[in-house]
Amino acid sequence: MAMYNWSIDTTTLKKNPEKYHVWRLEQLINFGLNGEKIEMAQLRKYWSQLHLDPKRKHVLELWLR
Numbered sequence: 477m478a479m480y481n482w483s484i485d486t487t488t489l490k491k492n493p494e495k496y497h498v499w500r501l502e503q504l505i506n507f508g509l510n511g512e513k514i515e516m517a518q519l520r521k522y523w524s525q526l527h528l529d530p531k532r533k534h535v536l537e538l539w540l541r
Contacts (some may be wrong), residue, residue, distance in 0.1 A: 498525045505532065516540070 485500070489496045501522055504514055508530070520540065 494522075498522045502526055502528065505536070 484499065486496070489499060501514065501519060504512065505526070519536070520524060523540070528536070
């Protein structure tokens with residue numbers, strides 16, 4: 477899947493895997509999955525680091541229970 481975000485240098489970001497995973501999850505959640513699925517383990521692992529809309533985060537939190 478090609479993700480288009482012109483303000484981020486993903487090559488540099490990938491050098492820090494944790495930051496890359498957090499950024500990628502935020503992008504998928506905020507801008508659409510485009511047919512891709514989010515791994516629940518990844519979502520749970522980085523949950524506390526995700527910066528999401530509070531209402532969207534609340535709905536996702538309900539699904540994670």
